[in-house]
Amino acid sequence: MNILVHGAGALGSYFGGRILEAGHNVSFFVRERRAAQMKKEGLKIMSPEGNFEHNDVTVYTSPEQIEKIDLIILAVKGYHLDQAISQVQAIAQHTGAFVLPLLNGMEHLERLQKAVGKEKVLGGFASIIATLNEQGHVVHSSGSSAVKFGALHEDQIEICNQLDEIHTRVNTNILREENILKHMWKKYILITAFSGITSAMQLPAGYIASSEASFNVARNVIYEMSMLAKLEGIQLSDQEIEREASRLKAFKPDATSSMHQDMRKGLPLEVEHLHGGAMRFAAKHNVSVSVIETLYGVLKPYENGNPIL
Numbered sequence: 001m002n003i004l005v006h007g008a009g010a011l012g013s014y015f016g017g018r019i020l021e022a023g024h025n026v027s028f029f030v031r032e033r034r035a036a037q038m039k040k041e042g043l044k045i046m047s048p049e050g051n052f053e054h055n056d057v058t059v060y061t062s063p064e065q066i067e068k069i070d071l072i073i074l075a076v077k078g079y080h081l082d083q084a085i086s087q088v089q090a091i092a093q094h095t096g097a098f099v100l101p102l103l104n105g106m107e108h109l110e111r112l113q114k115a116v117g118k119e120k121v122l123g124g125f126a127s128i129i130a131t132l133n134e135q136g137h138v139v140h141s142s143g144s145s146a147v148k149f150g151a152l153h154e155d156q157i158e159i160c161n162q163l164d165e166i167h168t169r170v171n172t173n174i175l176r177e178e179n180i181l182k183h184m185w186k187k188y189i190l191i192t193a194f195s196g197i198t199s200a201m202q203l204p205a206g207y208i209a210s211s212e213a214s215f216n217v218a219r220n221v222i223y224e225m226s227m228l229a230k231l232e233g234i235q236l237s238d239q240e241i242e243r244e245a246s247r248l249k250a251f252k253p254d255a256t257s258s259m260h261q262d263m264r265k266g267l268p269l270e271v272e273h274l275h276g277g278a279m280r281f282a283a284k285h286n287v288s289v290s291v292i293e294t295l296y297g298v299l300k301p302y303e304n305g306n307p308i309l
Helices: 010-021 032-041 078-095 107-116 154-167 180-201 206-210 212-231 238-249 258-265 271-285 290-302
Strands: 002-006 025-029 043-046 052-054 071-074 098-101 123-127 130-132 138-140 146-150 173-176
Touching: 002 010, 002 078, 010 025, 010 043, 010 052, 010 071, 010 130, 010 138, 032 043, 071 078, 078 098, 078 107, 078 271, 098 107, 098 154, 107 271, 123 180, 130 258, 146 154, 146 180, 154 173, 180 206, 180 212, 180 238, 180 258, 180 271, 180 290, 206 212, 206 238, 212 238, 212 271, 212 290, 271 290
Parallel strands: 002 025, 002 071, 043 138, 071 098, 146 173
Antiparallel strands: 043 052, 123 146, 130 138
């Protein structure tokens, strides 16, 4: 299987690198600056799951350069989706590739389906805490990592079978889920709470566990997000909701969200993609999500990096 990873930030570089490490044909679609960095530095992963280095990485910067691709793994931030959609559409149209988006949130599914067809867009997401250092190398700080994927259309069964085969040979988890939409919503619920509270506090996870007031804010986001999931047809039991809330206290004390890491670096934030998206779901169903709305208001000024008056 020929795989193109669209986006080579920490997430795309990590999972693309792991699949490359297992001997599969993996290339990367990136911007000119990242392409130059990858050609100079190669692809390097520093991880509890094992280090990996590859110095001859295939990179593309234009859709016209790409000829034979079976699967596009879309691993961009939410705020890059507008630009990425036209590129993915161009690549998919002349290669016939399927698309596996690993973005947070849910709104991107419908937009990608409109661009390339419902039969071409799989469901999926990634779980990892990682960042790029100054050399563009991946620093993976969580103890594990995973991509979860699943079919949203009967035409995707064969490509899912091929991804299943990859799982047994990679130094990460690439896991197939039958009800992938439910798993995507559970990830969306947790990350909206975790990224929102760590970024608003500008503190790591240990302060969620040690401050009952801070934990209550994050837990209320879990409840509001779970309500939206149910309104969108995703049934979550009370036990499942409480399990997601308890995960907020299970992170290592120094662990934090990618949004908080981006805030520390003065980079753009996915606040519109995550919290803004939740507010749009709330408006669609005419319900209130006051805690999410508050976090959105606190974080919105940082959307494009450190605010300057």
